[in-house]
Amino acid sequence: MNKYELAVAVSAKIEDDERAATIDKVKAYVERFGGQITNIDEWGKRRLAYEVQHMKEAFYYFIQFDAEPTAPAEIEDNIRIMENIVRFLCVRQDEA
Numbered sequence: 001m002n003k004y005e006l007a008v009a010v011s012a013k014i015e016d017d018e019r020a021a022t023i024d025k026v027k028a029y030v031e032r033f034g035g036q037i038t039n040i041d042e043w044g045k046r047r048l049a050y051e052v053q054h055m056k057e058a059f060y061y062f063i064q065f066d067a068e069p070t071a072p073a074e075i076e077d078n079i080r081i082m083e084n085i086v087r088f089l090c091v092r093q094d095e096a
Helices: 016-032 071-079
Strands: 002-011 036-052 055-067 085-092
Touching (some): 002 036, 002 071, 016 036, 055 085, 071 085
Antiparallel strands (some): 002 055, 036 055
């Protein structure tokens, strides 16, 4: 099992309950593909470095999880088609 971090930027144009449902769906994808979530950091609404899909702000979430090496590709394939996700990035965390 490797340690991964999934950074997700969720649209700021949606309501709070819809945003929570989006994050729950992301967590469900992580668990469906064999990941075990260890921590979730909610950074709140932040300004984007550049405009994306005519948006200047997004809500940031950082999800740390343990999973097999094949899981991140599967998770990204499913997150890629979600409407409310502005940007995402999954990286492997090195053990220091």
